[in-house]
Amino acid sequence: MTHDVKQEEHKLVDQPQQVRSGEELDMDKLREHLRPVLGGLVDQLSVRQFPGGYSNLTYLLTSGEHKWVLRRPPFGSTVKSAHDMGREFRILTALDKVFPYAPKPVHFCDDHDVLGCDFYLMSYIEGIVIRREYPSGLQLSPEQVRQQFFTLFDVLGELHSVDLKAAGLENFGKPEGYVTRQVEGWSKRYLAAVTDDAPDFAPVMDWLKDKMPTESGVVGVIHNDYKLDNVIWSADNPLKMIGVLDWEMTTVGDPLMDLGCTLGYWAQADDPEFFRQYRAMPSDAPGAPTREEIVARFSERTGIPVDNIDFYFCFGLFRLAGIGQQIYYRYANGLTQDERFARLIEKVHSLRKMCELVISRSRL
Incomplete structure (x- = not known):
């Protein structure tokens, strides 16, 4: 193979960034809510945000070596059908049995006292995402x-x-x-x-x-x-x-x-x-x-x-x-x-x- 990824791996994998202004999560409420799900891992829970996207927002939650992705609707969204978190979670739950490429569903929350909206957690899949062009560190024959x-x-x-x-x-x-x-x-x-x-x-x-x-x-x-x-x-x-x-x-x-x-x-x-x-x-x-x-x-x-x-x-x-x-x-x-x-x-x-x-x- 002509690809040589190892030294470029960090550059090829999408890197989350600091949470954008106005799109912050209430981490105290989130930790409290997730404690029955994640146990003591919530104590060291930190958050970053993935860039891009014009629809639902995605965040990376990290605690030590453990990572999850949180998805929620955009702030200010009033069209529930266009951002149905429960529907997405049901799809992932169904596909988890039969389609190994879908992220694993972890937790769904419809208690709006936590983040003001429905949201869910799923597994984090770390790897290469290719867009309009192949990244410079990825050379394929x-x-x-x-x-x-x-x-x-x-x-x-x-x-x-x-x-x-x-x-x-x-x-x-x-x-x-x-x-x-x-x-x-x-x-x-x-x-x-x-x-x-x-x-x-x-x-x-x-x-x-x-x-x-x-x-x-x-x-x-x-x-x-x-x-x-x-x-x-x-x-x-x-x-x-x-x-x-x-x-x-x-x-x-x-x-x-x-x-x-x-x-x-x-x-x-x-x-x-x-x-x-x-x-x-x-x-x-x-x-x-x-x-x-x-x-x-x-x-x-x-x-x-x-x-x-x-x-x-x-x-x-x-x-x-x-x-x-x-x-x-x-x-x-x-x-x-x-x-x-x-x-x-x-x-x-x-x-x-x-x-x-x-x-x-x-x-x-």
Whole structure:
């Protein structure tokens, strides 16, 4: 192997930082509440905060050699359905029996006298997180890049193959009509967030409605935000996945919708520059598989036929455009001053062009 991680291990692993102003936890109340759970370990309990994220907040709790992650909703949040800690904890509890990559659930608290909100503790998985580019301390050969990305999608297939009954999730979510609800729901959300400079997605919405597949009957656990920066690789062996994070949008539905959403992030080497410039991971690196190769392997390993991937890929692109447009709408209307959002409209236009390209090439 050409990777040489040991001396760079500290740099490659996400490091928590000092808790951001206004997002502090009441440590006295937290220690008191957790004493029956953690025992004397609470006496030396310290807290740091993980950077990034626009949704739920994550903190690292440490006591000696012991570490846990605490997740809570953002301060000031009033939309409970968007930050349902109890639901996340139930998912982790169910997956703990059947999916070894999910963090282990430790404790759930719905007593708002402690932190003013629901929160939960889970195990801390320490390892490498890869984002838009490979970190400078991690050098993989083209063959290793290929192997790593195939592993990424193999684990997604493992999630989709989880026995719902064994996990106790057979009555979770609403799998019937899932595809229809997603297409109609994202169409409504996009239209509700349109700004003067937003692209016209009406032809894309019409195409998605026209090409919508009939119910496949295939139902599985779907992550709904599965991409490279939501998984963790071993610092000892960066080709070995050891964790999958961010389960807040998980449900039960058509696995191909999940695959399509991940492919929406997948900008490969022969894609137009207008799409590749917004890639979320190094999916155009030498050795990275193409979408066609990913889909063929996914179908072979899961046994799920994938003969209409253009629909799912186009939906994945449209969904990303909807997410981006919703955030940009808030910026354009003065609801947030975060300048990072100012150029999101350019990405939305890029996604519109990519949808056009997929539709023009499709044989559906």
